[in-house]
Amino acid sequence: MTATSDRPATLTATVTSGADAAKPAPRVDVAGLSEQLLGRWPDWRRHARDRSTDPTFWKDESLSMDEHRERVLDQMRLLACADEKHQVWLAFPERLGGGDSPGANLAGFEELVVADPSLQIKAGVQWGLFASAILHLGTPEQQDRLLPGAMDLSVPGAFAMTEVGHGSDVASVATTATYDPETEEFVIHTPFRAAWKEFLGNAAVHATAATVFAQLITNGVNHGVHCFYVPVRETTGDGRAGAFLPGVSGLDDGLKGGLRGVDNGRLAFDHVRVPRTDLLARYGAVAADGTYTSSIDSPGRRFFTMLGSLVQGRVSLDGAASTASKLGLAIAVRYGAERRQFTSASPVEETVLLDYATHRRRLFPRIAETYATHFAHDRLLDLFDDVFSGEKDTPEQREDLETMAAALKATSTTFVLETLQECRVACGGAGFITENRITSLHHDLDVYATFEGDNTVLLQLVAKRLVGDYAKHLKGTTSSPAGIARFVVDQATDAALHRTGLRRFGQAIADAGDPRRAAGHLRDAETQRELLADRVATLVEDVAMALRPAQKADPVTAARIFDQNQVQLVEAARAHADLLRWSAFTEALEQVADPGTRRVMTWVRDVFGLTLIERNLAWYLVNGRLSAQRARTVTSYVDRLLERLRPHAVDLVDAWGYGPDHLRAVIASGVEAERQDEARAYYAAQRADGSAPISEKSLKKSRS
Amino acid sequence: MTATSDRPATLTATVTSGADAAKPAPRVDVAGLSEQLLGRWPDWRRHARDRSTDPTFWKDESLSMDEHRERVLDQMRLLACADEKHQVWLAFPERLGGGDSPGANLAGFEELVVADPSLQIKAGVQWGLFASAILHLGTPEQQDRLLPGAMDLSVPGAFAMTEVGHGSDVASVATTATYDPETEEFVIHTPFRAAWKEFLGNAAVHATAATVFAQLITNGVNHGVHCFYVPVRETTGDGRAGAFLPGVSGLDDGLKGGLRGVDNGRLAFDHVRVPRTDLLARYGAVAADGTYTSSIDSPGRRFFTMLGSLVQGRVSLDGAASTASKLGLAIAVRYGAERRQFTSASPVEETVLLDYATHRRRLFPRIAETYATHFAHDRLLDLFDDVFSGEKDTPEQREDLETMAAALKATSTTFVLETLQECRVACGGAGFITENRITSLHHDLDVYATFEGDNTVLLQLVAKRLVGDYAKHLKGTTSSPAGIARFVVDQATDAALHRTGLRRFGQAIADAGDPRRAAGHLRDAETQRELLADRVATLVEDVAMALRPAQKADPVTAARIFDQNQVQLVEAARAHADLLRWSAFTEALEQVADPGTRRVMTWVRDVFGLTLIERNLAWYLVNGRLSAQRARTVTSYVDRLLERLRPHAVDLVDAWGYGPDHLRAVIASGVEAERQDEARAYYAAQRADGSAPISEKSLKKSRS
Known part of the structure; x- marks a missing residue:
């Protein structure tokens, strides 16, 4: 897939100087690495990835909004019924035709973004939200009754949680479901405009039913948010959605x-009656006489348990963001490996973009971060499958899963937008043309940063968990610096693996005078881990201390204290996500068998670790974790690593496993190299036959 | 325009503690500040801004690409002919109906982005590029002959400079114009696919002529890139573009x-003949016998003079980026001042978004940077008018103008994209809906970052100028640190104004022990100036030193040395742009007459200066310019300033002068406050008549 021209001999020669001179230049085993990246459900992922090369499922940029919506619905019908493997049913019970395999389901679902993000999101609304609510919040009887229609798309559904007035704050939704014991019905009602259900996929045109979240009121008591199955439109003779009920x-x-292919819309309910049996009753039920019962006594815990069962959306968006980052970078790197602009080293040969340091700086750290995002997502998917397959479903595991999903989703869905923007600009004007795909991906992925939870809100959830755990930890065991540090690392890594890494923890790292040794020190994985973990520990500890007075303060003062620490709180959550991703990457390195690949991937991991440290360099300096002298070496060492990665850039994006039919960007197809070869051949022929005009400049020089 | 609810009494009270407690809380004189911001051509700017409220000129999001293109062409016809003031002709000679007023022209042009960025860019192609090339590169005879059709749009034109193979590197375009003395014609030719003219506005559909840049070859000598007037399509009976010639x-x-309303396309020429007299001959002419003459002897200087005469595009994009940043922030701030989410200080009252520290951190520094961008652009516009009106047209002024335009365009067109993205996310899902405008602006402005020169390439131009001037300076006068520092500040500010500010320059700033004093010190304008200027000086000096060995090295080694310093070079240019913007802001403060406004605007300037320092804090620490202790105060002082600005946020965006018909975003129209008032009234009524259901939680509490 790759022309050899993008691996310049000069650079390969120059980077193997110094400490690495003795070793032969490593090569990435692209096929092997690619196989490793397929993860725990390689066949399912491959199946989904292959399907994305079928033009039937591709985004058609020429369609109007209405046409795009219909096309995506038709594609969903194919996924539901024409695919004999029924990959989109994998998460559902075997007794209903599913696979009881939540992880495999997501592995496939994430790849839909390659075909068309609108298809992914509309499919996500149908099977990941609407049907999932029935699965996770319904009783077995309700699953048997309501899931088949949701699964086979005979009932296209909306997931009516968000309201105009309340997005991420689900507990405050204003829609009411008041029980009427006379008729044994719930009355679903929208009391004012801010309570309209909003931004609901499928709601504008296609949905005939919805899972509606509303305050359950019975016998004058509000039992908090519950979910109701509510038909919203007639189904016409040909199985399409008709008029509103x-x-x-x-x-x-x-x-x-x-996401023009997703028909988002609003829904409102004016005293709409549904049978008592259509309250999805797994975590709370109402008897005929209006008596409320629940297996979870605490209303707060019940609410979070119900919401937590819907974590799958966040998990899958993290995977989709990782995939879209790969697509953007693969396009920009392939183009950058062929595109030439300005002459530098040679008067006749223009320089390939990737041979410019600024271009490497723009793209390569993002390749590294994308790998980190990938490996962290793999762990998240494992944890998700452990919990939802029932294999390791404990409250602690559920809480870990929710925290990890929030941290990673908030990080990767912001990262993908910055990455696609950088890729767009790195491809110049060509990056702006729709046929080169990058702007299209950016537009579609934009909303991933705020749906399934606004990223800032999610990071606060993460930070609150960290601070809460920290407080518990202080009460429980030792509160020595090393104990706190271990606690932080345990949050982010398999505890068993890395106990030894903490030996020098909690003290500022001693500085060696020799910058060469300093670079070697920074390359050391344990140094990186310590620097990253120490930052999390310190930020969490600082915030925890700063928030302590809020516990005994009046609400206004408490809010003010919280406000003053909110930025720091979010920063702590980001640092935690960074450590999570770095740890996942480092663990994954151990699975890389091929020595050359492992060597290159270790550089990639180092680039990720060191750019994280570089990004927060002021913090390390201010807090005495790095000396000015060592800090100075971080940037130059990163630059050296980026140069060292230059010959491997195309291999590193190829290993993600996306070929021309996945990328579908003209500039990534090799046309640029063809055009340039043609241009160079033209000038070479001119030079050879002496037909080239002489330049005025050289004429002047020769005359003077 | 603004509900009083967005100025919370508690915050106003709390921020006036400490040093400011004695003074009454200042208010921004919105009308007065707004007037100042209109700049040097207030009437023309107002005229253009008023026109943007006419729905005839608004972007219609519902149109297909083809319909949008036609709509924009129709709008241009109105601008050309139906506007009796002929604002779009202002830059052209009075003798042809113009106004010989290049600055006033741009002041108006920049406001077109408010109506529809496609209109701005398509108009920019016609009058700012195609007609401008005739104006600046043509002789008076050619102006008289060719400008009228370009001005009145009877000849829609393309500006054919960029090629598929060469974007920012104009000197390397491959299209040839070979003189044939037999017929006294130039033969315009596209030798290979990479030489197709590309991304040309008007080229896909509407252009009937083009100004084509090609290598001028006569008598076997290539005299470099020149511009030719080339008809490309027939004009049909109804004045529209017909078939290709x-x-x-x-x-x-x-x-x-x-920019779907702009018909970008490619053009290629197969031995197309144009008369000798259609070489735009201001800087180079060919006699009938093929003899080439030019008023500028050096081919290099000639090329840069020709290109430099087209600097207007960069100047206007800087202004448009500033305007679009204002629109995005005005929408997000107005929404953030009304939108409530989650309760914090009160159990019944939800908190306004702007009362969250994270929300202030996202938006307020961008308000400050937008003001800095505005004031710097005002100075750029002055300089542009000085040069192009002929008032102060010296080679030095031209060079300064080009450097400043490159620095500011590269900074503001990147800034606007980050800002619009942040505004989008800060508005949650609502920010993603097209009716709220932000994504639409983002999509249209995206390409501003790479056209009229890729921003990275532009920053390198700036840095090379700085390094070159530095080298000259070293040769010329003193090379003491203070001398270098003065040189740097002179580059960015009116030399006369700030000599005194340099008294402590070139030495690390001494640290006071008291963090309170430290904050006071950082608030001092001279401290900010010194820190910013010192960074530019040091970066430039470091790069200059590092590049020195390249002068005597072979091309490969020289390229390698350059590559190793390229990132730093770009960083130096960015630092220079930061200083430019900060200085412009600080000078503008002196024009603010109202004391309350000046006080608030000084805080805004401080936010800008200190966030610049915060962004590069590691550099200040590593280079010993700030102690760890003082560095620690930067962030907390910024946060305090942001809280202090909270009551003024809406005033600060209102002062930009854009009302509902400019913003055209539903969420910025007050509907959010209306909806919330309705919701709160509903709950208040329930509490009053006792109809509110009791919550399960309180029920449990009361029972236990």
């Missing part, structure tokens, strides 16, 4: 910044 | 990431 009304959200 | 071919670039 009585009491239901809606609005079309119309055009959006992307 | 013989030898001309083209392709439509089709859909792009934005």
